[in-house]
Amino acid sequence: MDSAELEASSHGGASREQAPLSPRTALSQDATKKGRVVYVGHDKFGTRVPLDELRKLYLNELPGRVTDHERRTITYDGSLKKYPPVRLLRNCDRKRILVTGGAGFVGSHLVDRLMIMGNEVVVLDNFFTGRKNNIEHWLGHPNFELVRHDVVDPFMIEVDEIYHLACPASPPHYQYNPIKTVKTSVMGTINMLGLAKRTKAKFLLTSTSEIYGDPKEHPQKETYWGHVNPIGPRACYDEGKRVAETLTFAYAKQEKLDVRVARIFNTFGPRMNENDGRVVSNFIIQALRGEDLTVYGEGDQTRSFQYIHDLVDGLIQLMHSKAHEPVNLGNPDEYTIMEFAEIIRDTVNKEVRIVNLPSTTDDPQRRRPDITRAKTFLDWSPKFSVMQGIEETVEYFSKLANDL
Numbered sequence: 001m002d003s004a005e006l007e008a009s010s011h012g013g014a015s016r017e018q019a020p021l022s023p024r025t026a027l028s029q030d031a032t033k034k035g036r037v038v039y040v041g042h043d044k045f046g047t048r049v050p051l052d053e054l055r056k057l058y059l060n061e062l063p064g065r066v067t068d069h070e071r072r073t074i075t076y077d078g079s080l081k082k083y084p085p086v087r088l089l090r091n092c093d094r095k096r097i098l099v100t101g102g103a104g105f106v107g108s109h110l111v112d113r114l115m116i117m118g119n120e121v122v123v124l125d126n127f128f129t130g131r132k133n134n135i136e137h138w139l140g141h142p143n144f145e146l147v148r149h150d151v152v153d154p155f156m157i158e159v160d161e162i163y164h165l166a167c168p169a170s171p172p173h174y175q176y177n178p179i180k181t182v183k184t185s186v187m188g189t190i191n192m193l194g195l196a197k198r199t200k201a202k203f204l205l206t207s208t209s210e211i212y213g214d215p216k217e218h219p220q221k222e223t224y225w226g227h228v229n230p231i232g233p234r235a236c237y238d239e240g241k242r243v244a245e246t247l248t249f250a251y252a253k254q255e256k257l258d259v260r261v262a263r264i265f266n267t268f269g270p271r272m273n274e275n276d277g278r279v280v281s282n283f284i285i286q287a288l289r290g291e292d293l294t295v296y297g298e299g300d301q302t303r304s305f306q307y308i309h310d311l312v313d314g315l316i317q318l319m320h321s322k323a324h325e326p327v328n329l330g331n332p333d334e335y336t337i338m339e340f341a342e343i344i345r346d347t348v349n350k351e352v353r354i355v356n357l358p359s360t361t362d363d364p365q366r367r368r369p370d371i372t373r374a375k376t377f378l379d380w381s382p383k384f385s386v387m388q389g390i391e392e393t394v395e396y397f398s399k400l401a402n403d404l
């Protein structure tokens with residue numbers, strides 16, 4: 001890790017997956033606030049940017065926007081825009097990049113970074129779970145275009161790179177309309193691969209750790225084939241993404257497409273939808289509201305949580321890499337859900353109770369990425385400690401608290 005990326009520290013952020021510490025011990029070290037990340041990105045890819053620059057994009061009120069919480073109105077005074085600075089690139093160096101699902105949680109952070117790098121960015125989103133708010137700071141920028149479009153229908157454009165993210169990702173959202181979820185994964189991916197074929201664009205699919213199902217191998221390596229119930233409530237997403245991977249590699253083989261596949265493990269951060277339903281946002285919002293934290297089942301199932309800026313670094317580095325096989329992107333820091341609930345309670349609101357609700361069907365019992373491949377081929381590993389990520393996310397949701 002580049003020492004300049006961290007404040008003076010005796011231990012390095014999240015690089016402790018091999019350390020024989022219990023999560024509790026490790027967290028109390030995180031809580032000392034040493035080793036905090038102050039820069040993200042990488043000089044090699046032109047993505048290096050001070051964390052504070054990114055924070056302005058989601059923590060500050062936009063100029064020219066006045067929210068009256070009493071009357072529940074929002075007024076735009078017409079002077080919304082002083083755009084964040086973007087890198088000046090020569091025309092021949094500037095890429096035109098398509099981001100499907102670019103108004104969503106992950107997509108919007110990726111868009112921020114691609115814009116700051118100086119690229120032209122086109123966002124496709126049908127706004128099922130994405131929101132214009134997430135990218136409104138770029139609306140009207142000469143390098144930016146937003147198109148309301150559902151990837152289930154074909155789309156024509158000339159682009160150099162495609163980051164294909166579009167798909168609801170939270171279990172309540174993807175289970176809301178399972179047929180549509182399968183269509184989005186399968187037809188959406190066929191359409192975007194077809195576009196990549198016509199334009200000879202590089203193509204990156206965001207797949208998921210859910211393709212490993214309820215894994216029998218732990219931690220999960222990319223070579224593991226998974227353990228998925230093909231007819232369970234999660235199948236629309238798990239199997240949809242498995243077919244999306246199959247399609248991606250079929251196009252690579254048959255049509256010689258230049259493809260990348262990221263298998264993303266549980267990721268959290270600002271701009272998660274407040275009714276997203278996933279565990280990090282649920283617990284933080286419940287704690288801020290003084291409500292019980294809802295643990296599904298006994299809470300002994302585990303997850304490994306990654307902060308959003310680490311994921312975005314990983315996606316951009318993957319696109320620039322020669323890794324033509326799937327690559328896990330996640331933080332190997334593993335917690336039981338009960339431990340995680342206690343962390344959020346202790347950090348946000350010690351008054352709230354933790355309650356157990358019935359467990360959900362086919363909930364994976366253990367999940368932790370093996371990130372050897374990402375380290376080897378991308379020179380990537382997560383820099384953010386879970387605690388720093390939680391603090392930033394709490395700050396974000398606290399600012400939204402009046403609207404929640």
Ligand SMILES: O=C(O)[C@H]1O[C@H](OP(=O)(O)OP(=O)(O)OC[C@H]2O[C@@H](n3ccc(=O)[nH]c3=O)[C@H](O)[C@@H]2O)[C@H](O)[C@@H](O)[C@@H]1O
Nearest residue numbers: 169170171208209264265266267278279282294295296301
């Ligand atoms: O990130 C991943 O690898 C994938 O996993 C997630 O699914 P899941 O891990 O089940 O994410 P959550 O809904 O956040 O649940 C995590 C754990 O917390 C539990 N949970 C969730 C919410 C809650 O209020 N309480 C609670 O105990 C769930 O039962 C589960 O065991 C999402 O489906 C995907 O976004 C993603 O592709």
